[in-house]
Amino acid sequence: MIFPTVSGTALSGQLHTLPFSLRGEFNIVVLAFEVVHQLLVQTWMSALEDLQDLYPRLAFYEVPTLWPYSEEQRLIIDMGMRQAVANPLLEDHVIPLYVDKGLFRQLLDLPTENTIYLLLIDREGEVFWRTTGELTQEKLESLIRTLDRVFDADNERL
Secondary structure, three states: OEOOOEEEEOOOOOEEEEOOOOOOOEEEEEEEOOHHHHHHHHHHHHHHHHHHHHOOOEEEEEEEEEOOOOHHHHHHHHHHHHHHOOOHHHHHHEOOEEOOHHHHHHHOOOOOOOOOEEEEEEOOOEEEEEEEOOOOHHHHHHHHHHHHHHHHHHHHHO
């Protein structure tokens, strides 16, 4: 499966064309569809920061996925998100997408908007791993096994 090409502006103001402009050779994208999903996202944040330290070529992004509101509405929504981000350094890691959510979910085979999705992708958008919902030890161990595998395979190509 390939992550679709979409554009968004990080809360820091940096324009992104996902997946190509993401910083990591491999990137964990956390997709959230509702404001209440922030509670689920927060269960992952500490672990993702730790993984980014362990794997220097890894980056993670929180990607709130919203309908294509007007420019004025987007400015208000983005301002609210900026105020909710506790650490201004994390503004580079939050990229709101204003897209047709139904089509976006269909392209990624995401059956519902009732939870969050985490995807491990490379810069070309290939999806190597995915999960849903809150962090569990089993999900974290699965992600670490996948990271070890993709980084080992990547090193063999060098």
